[in-house]
Amino acid sequence: MTHQAAIALGQSLRVLAVAETDGAALVAADVHIGDHTDLDALRTFAKDCDVVTFDHEHVPGDHIRALAADGVNVQPSAEALRFAQDKHAMREKLTELGAPVPRWAPVASLADIEAFGTPCVLKAATGGYDGKGVWIIDTPAEAADVLASGVRLIAEEKVDLARELAAVVARSPYGQVAAWPVVETVQDGGICVEVIAPAPGLAEAKATEAQELAIRLAGELGVTGVLAVELFETRDGRLLVNELAMRPHNSGHWTIEGSRTSQFEQHLRAVLDYPLGATELAAPVVVMANVLGGEPGGMRLDERLHHLYAADPAVKVHLYGKAVRPGRKIGHVTALGADLAETRARAARAATWLRDGHGSIGS
Numbered sequence: 560m561t562h563q564a565a566i567a568l569g570q571s572l573r574v575l576a577v578a579e580t581d582g583a584a585l586v587a588a589d590v591h592i593g594d595h596t597d598l599d600a601l602r603t604f605a606k607d608c609d610v611v612t613f614d615h616e617h618v619p620g621d622h623i624r625a626l627a628a629d630g631v632n633v634q635p636s637a638e639a640l641r642f643a644q645d646k647h648a649m650r651e652k653l654t655e656l657g658a659p660v661p662r663w664a665p666v667a668s669l670a671d672i673e674a675f676g677t678p679c680v681l682k683a684a685t686g687g688y689d690g691k692g693v694w695i696i697d698t699p700a701e702a703a704d705v706l707a708s709g710v711r712l713i714a715e716e717k718v719d720l721a722r723e724l725a726a727v728v729a730r731s732p733y734g735q736v737a738a739w740p741v742v743e744t745v746q747d748g749g750i751c752v753e754v755i756a757p758a759p760g761l762a763e764a765k766a767t768e769a770q771e772l773a774i775r776l777a778g779e780l781g782v783t784g785v786l787a788v789e790l791f792e793t794r795d796g797r798l799l800v801n802e803l804a805m806r807p808h809n810s811g812h813w814t815i816e817g818s819r820t821s822q823f824e825q826h827l828r829a830v831l832d833y834p835l836g837a838t839e840l841a842a843p844v845v846v847m848a849n850v851l852g853g854e855p856g857g858m859r860l861d862e863r864l865h866h867l868y869a870a871d872p873a874v875k876v877h878l879y880g881k882a883v884r885p886g887r888k889i890g891h892v893t894a895l896g897a898d899l900a901e902t903r904a905r906a907a908r909a910a911t912w913l914r915d916g917h918g919s920i921g922s
Contacts, residue, residue, distance in 0.1 A: 560815065560877065561614065561807065562587050564823035570831070575604045582880035583614075598622045605631045612784060612830045613806050616643045617686075634732070634783040634830035635805050642780055643805045647684040647713050656779050658772065659799050661791070662716040668706065672699040675714045684711040693749060718799060724758055724790040725810035726773035729825045729835055732783050737825065737835040738770040739818055744789070744810050750886065753907070756813050756845040759899055761792075769798055776803070785826040787811060809849070809888070814838075816875045816893050817845030842895035844902045848910035850876075850890040852883040858916035867912055874909045 562583060565572040575591050576584035584590045593600030595618045602625075605611050610632045623637035642649045650663050664675050665684075672679070677699060683692030692710075695717070696702045705712065723746060728738040741761060745753040758766070773788040780786075780803075787808035789801040811822035820828075820836025828835055864876060871894075878890035892909040896902035 560812075560821075561823045561827065564821060564827055568824065568827055568831075568833075570827065573604065573608060575600070580880075580882075585880045596622070598625055601626060602629065605629075608632075610634055610830050612826070613640070615806065616640060616804070620644065636781060636783075639781045639783070640805055643803045645685055646682055646687075646802075647711065649803055650713060652780070653776075653800055656776070658776060659797060661718050661799050661801075664714055666702075666706075666712050666714045669699050669702065672696065672702045672706075672714065677701075678717045680715045680717055681705055681712050682715065684713055691749070718791050719794045721792045721794045722758075723801070724761070724769060724792055724798070725754070725808070726769040726788045726790060727785060727808060727811040727814075727822060728770070728773045728777055728788075729785050729822070729829045730774075730777040730782050731829045731835060732832045734778070735835050736774050736777060737820075737838050738774060739811065739814060739822070739838045740840060741766045741769045742810055742813070748886075750849070750851070750888070751809050752849050752851070752910075753903070754810050754813050754847040755899070755903065756817055756840065756847075765792075765796075765798070772798070772800070776800075784829045785811065785822050809891075812877070812891050813845045813847035813893055815877065817841050817847075817895060843897045844899050845893065845895050846902045846906040847891050847893045848906040849888050850878070850892060850910045850913045852881075852885050852887040852889050853914040853916075854885060855883070860913070860916075863913050863916045867909055871905055871909060874905060876909070876913070 562572045572587055573589040574583045574587040575593055577594055591604045601622055605626055612634050620637040620641055623633055627633050642652050647665055650660060653660050666672055666675060678697045681694040681696055681702060686692055694705050723744045724741055725744050726741050728736055730736045740757040742754050742756045743758040744751050769790060777786045782805055785807050787804040787810050791799040791801050807822045807826050815821045818841060819839050825836055875893045881889045883889055892906055894902050894906040
């Protein structure tokens with residue numbers, strides 16, 4: 560998706576991929592095969608690049624600093640990216656900045672868990688995503704196996720959650736910022752299954768609060784490119800920062816059709832220090848539904864697309880070229896409309912049809 564945005568900007572995108580079968584490697588012309596943890600591979604890849612940026616947070620910080628020391632223009636910097644890579648560092652920094660966060664503490668023993676109190680949520684400080692590296696703990700004894708694994712952990716209070724929101728912004732090295740409307744993200748088993756733009760029923764003042772918080776954090780942390788601030792909205796009306804992502808993020812995939820400027824184009828504009836694009840909605844309601852891998856067998860995916868497009872010509876489908884596994888994000892669909900319930904139903908029906916290939920897509 561970043562490659563597609565680069566074409567329209569007249570840019571050539573070079574991709575570092577682990578294998579030729581990686582999604583981006585299937586579409587980009589300039590592909591280097593190598594591992595993001597291999598500094599030599601990174602140096603070879605970065606040679607002659609105008610700017611190097613990321614689509615995940617797993618490149619070691621020391622490697623990013625080494626590239627910067629070599630004179631490579633890396634956006635965002637290792638110093639900023641650290642706060643998306645390490646939840647302990649993120650929570651410390653956000654607390655220092657006075658940002659609203661759940662009550663938290665580093666924990667390494669049952670005594671630490673007992674002192675913090677249960678129920679609580681344990682999170683791996685590094686490496687977790689899509690519900691992995693997160694454990695709901697109702698009693699200290701339930702934490703024993705997690706503690707025994709040796710994973711570096713933080714504990715957070717179990718928030719009285721009304722829903723999850725995301726404020727996605729972009730910031731350029733010049734310091735220009737742009738913000739998309741705040742969205743609601745719907746989770747199932749720790750995986751985002753739906754994003755609704757704008758977040759239904761969110762008061763204008765609360766939406767502005769979320770956007771201003773995300774913009775402030777982008778500046779305070781020195782972020783360049785897209786920053787997604789995942790938020791908890793509590794039942795008593797507070798906003799708490801849950802996670803940070805410094806890259807195009809699943810909560811912003813709706814922007815490809817749903818906004819004047821997609822997050823992928825905006826990320827490239829930002830890291831290249833171009834003026835940023837407009838972020839207005841393209842329709843009153845935009846709903847993105849993730850397409851998750853289903854069980855093998857049944858109708859081929861191209862047949863499912865044929866039926867889907869016949870039933871709903873306006874829905875937009877993006878498939879990622881990933882091997883299909885149950886529960887894996889293999890693509891997303893986006894529906895635009897004026898009625899929230901109808902638009903949500905169209906997006907959900909399309910995603911379910913692409914996953915399962917049975918039922919009635921026209922109903």
